[in-house]
Amino acid sequence: MRKYVAAMLISLVPFHAAKSEDFNMLNVIQSALNLECMDYCFTGTCFHLKCSLFSGCKTWVSPKVKHNLPDLLVTVYDELDEQPFTEYRAIQSNLLSMLDDGEGANLMQGNKLESSQIRFKNTSVIGHPFLVFATNFQKTGSLEIPKTDGTYINVPGGWSFEDETGDGDHRWSYTPPSQEGGGLFVDSEVGQAFGAALGNEYFKGFCPSNVTPLKPHYDSFVDQLEWRYGFIERFQAIAKGYHWFGKREIGTRTSTNIIGTNTWGQVWPRIGFVVQQEDAKAAAIIAQRAIDIATRSDGWRIHSKAPTPASNEKTDKWQMISPKEDSVCKPFGSTNANWSDGRNDDGEEQYGWNYWRPYSCCLGGGNVIAKASIPPICLKDLF
Numbered sequence: 001m002r003k004y005v006a007a008m009l010i011s012l013v014p015f016h017a018a019k020s021e022d023f024n025m026l027n028v029i030q031s032a033l034n035l036e037c038m039d040y041c042f043t044g045t046c047f048h049l050k051c052s053l054f055s056g057c058k059t060w061v062s063p064k065v066k067h068n069l070p071d072l073l074v075t076v077y078d079e080l081d082e083q084p085f086t087e088y089r090a091i092q093s094n095l096l097s098m099l100d101d102g103e104g105a106n107l108m109q110g111n112k113l114e115s116s117q118i119r120f121k122n123t124s125v126i127g128h129p130f131l132v133f134a135t136n137f138q139k140t141g142s143l144e145i146p147k148t149d150g151t152y153i154n155v156p157g158g159w160s161f162e163d164e165t166g167d168g169d170h171r172w173s174y175t176p177p178s179q180e181g182g183g184l185f186v187d188s189e190v191g192q193a194f195g196a197a198l199g200n201e202y203f204k205g206f207c208p209s210n211v212t213p214l215k216p217h218y219d220s221f222v223d224q225l226e227w228r229y230g231f232i233e234r235f236q237a238i239a240k241g242y243h244w245f246g247k248r249e250i251g252t253r254t255s256t257n258i259i260g261t262n263t264w265g266q267v268w269p270r271i272g273f274v275v276q277q278e279d280a281k282a283a284a285i286i287a288q289r290a291i292d293i294a295t296r297s298d299g300w301r302i303h304s305k306a307p308t309p310a311s312n313e314k315t316d317k318w319q320m321i322s323p324k325e326d327s328v329c330k331p332f333g334s335t336n337a338n339w340s341d342g343r344n345d346d347g348e349e350q351y352g353w354n355y356w357r358p359y360s361c362c363l364g365g366g367n368v369i370a371k372a373s374i375p376p377i378c379l380k381d382l383f
Contacts, residue, residue: 022084022085022086022322022350023084023085023086023321023322023352024085024086024087025086025087025129027321027322028073028085028128028129028130028321028352028354029129029130029133031070031319031321031325031354032070032128032130032354034319034327034329035379035380035383036327036328036329036380037068037070037317037319037328037329037354037356038067038068038069038356038379038380039066039067039068039378039380040065040066040067040378040379040380041065041066041067041376041377041378041379042063042064042065042374042376042377042378043064043065043066043360043373043374043376044063044064044371044372044373044374045061045062045063045064045371045372045374046061046062046063046064046362046363046364046368046370046371047059047060047061047368047369047370047371047372048060048061048062048362048364048365048366048367048368048369049366049367049369050366050367059369060364060366061364062362062363062364062365063362063363063364064360064361064362064363064371064372064373065207065360065361065363066358066359066360066376067206067207067358067359067360068317068329068356068357068358068359069128069130069131069134069206069207069209069356069357069359070128070130070131070319070354070355070356071127071128071131071209071211071306071307071355071356071357072125072126072127072128072211072217072291072294072306072354072355072357073085073125073126073127073128073129073352073353073354073355074123074124074125074287074290074291074352074353074355075088075123075124075350075351075352075353076121076122076123076283076284076286076287076290076350076351076352076353077121077122077123077349077350077351078120078121078122078349078350079122080092080122080221081093082348082349082350083124083350084322084350084351084352085124085126085352088124088126088214091216092124092219092221117275117276117277118273118274118275119273119274119275119276119279119282120228120272120273120274121272121274121282121283121286121349122220122221122227122272123218123219123220123272123286123287123289123290124216124218124219124220124290125216125217125218125219125290125291125293125294125306125355126214126215126216126217127211127212127213127214127215127217127306128211128213128354128355129213129214130213131209131211131212131213132213134205134206134209135206135208135209205363206359207359207360207361207363208361209307209359210307211306211307215304216304217294217303217304217305217306218290218293218294218301218303218304220272220290222302222303223293223301223302223303226271226300226301226302227271227272228271228272228273229271230269230270230271232300233268233269233270233271233300233301234269236268236269236298236300237268237269240268242266242267242268242269243268243269245266247266247268248266248267248268248313249263249264249265249266249267249313249333250263250264250265250266250267250284250285250288250313250331250332250333251263251264251332251333251336252333262333262336263333264276264281264284264285264332264333264336265281265282265285266285267285267288267289267292267313268289270289270290270292270293270301271289272286274286278340279340279344279349280339280340280343280344280351281339281340283349283351284318284332284351284353285332287318287332287351287353288311288313288316288332291311291316291355292310292311292313294306294311295308295309295310295311296310296311309357313331313332313333314331315331316331316332316355317329317330317331317355317356317357318330318331318332318353318354318355318356319353319354319356320343320351320352320353321352321353321354322350322351322352323342323343323344323345323346323348323350323351324342324343329354329356
């Protein structure tokens with residue numbers, strides 16, 4: 001099933017030239033092949049025991065590891081038809097068509113405000129497609145990422161929202177495109193590092209993630225009333241004490257910097273309006289708000305909660321993938337000076353980020369009876 005899903009994801013990739021502000025499935029997957037962000041480290045050894053009535057007991061060892069995975073993909077954009085992730089744009093188009101007479105869509109269009117500091121943006125949070133390949137690596141010990149030579153012939157597929165059983169319960173279904181020709185393999189930095197460093201037969205690559213690839217967790221146009229007006233959100237912010245300056249801020253405010261010149265903005269209220277002179281920083285604030293909604297069980301927001309842990313604006317690891325691809329992953333606000341340079345040069349104001357989360361585990365499967373720790377040995381330091 002995972003191999004079928006992987007093939008489906010590959011078939012979704014459009015191999016024609018895209019606009020500079022757009023990115024596709026292949027771009028997203030390749031952006032995750034980053035040793036610095038993955039921070040893959042061996043931290044010790046795990047000892048396993050498995051007993052059977054007929055074959056007796058078997059013991060083995062496996063690596064204990066810690067690493068990050070790009071669990072979620074977050075996009076930020078002004079207008080609803082400007083979703084920069086090309087494959088997900090088709091899903092949104094179908095959802096928008098369900099809004100009566102387009103009134104909901106008009107409600108959610110970005111505002112062209114006269115003030116250069118007040119901005120309104122839309123956002124989407126979905127399960128990262130790289131997780132299909134990470135799971136396959138976990139099971140098989142091999143990581144294959146698609147690379148195209150431009151020879152694919154794509155037969156369009158598409159999403160539909162239909163009452164297939166006649167019971168009035170509409171469901172999403174997807175007919176994948178078909179393709180002919182081409183080859184599938186990338187000799188990536190991550191693949192080289194794993195291939196050179198690992199030889200244990202029990203090694204299965206990555207700790208498991210509970211996030212489902214491409215599953216939508218938050219879309220501002222679905223949660224449009226709260227995203228634009230924040231009726232309940234503003235009361236909740238007051239109740240939680242998040243309305244005070246310095247609470248849930250992105251960036252740092254110190255005793256020597258009380259006015260907060262190194263802060264970008266507040267996480268709450270988590271709405272589409274933001275006060276920020278630099279558009280790229282405004283988009284980052286929106287991304288942080290979206291991930292905060294997606295990873296929490298707030299009943300007044302329309303969303304599908306992503307598996308734990310919840311976000312933390314002080315420690316979250318973000319990697320911009322468009323319009324500029326970052327080589328490192330940091331919390332928003334950790335770097336202030338010149339951060340926006342090169343992040344909106346085309347003026348399209350469309351952005352994408354990988355949201356990385358930490359994992360640690362034993363990779364051998366079965367019952368763990370003991371663990372031994374060592375100082376971390378990290379692939380990024382070896383390659």
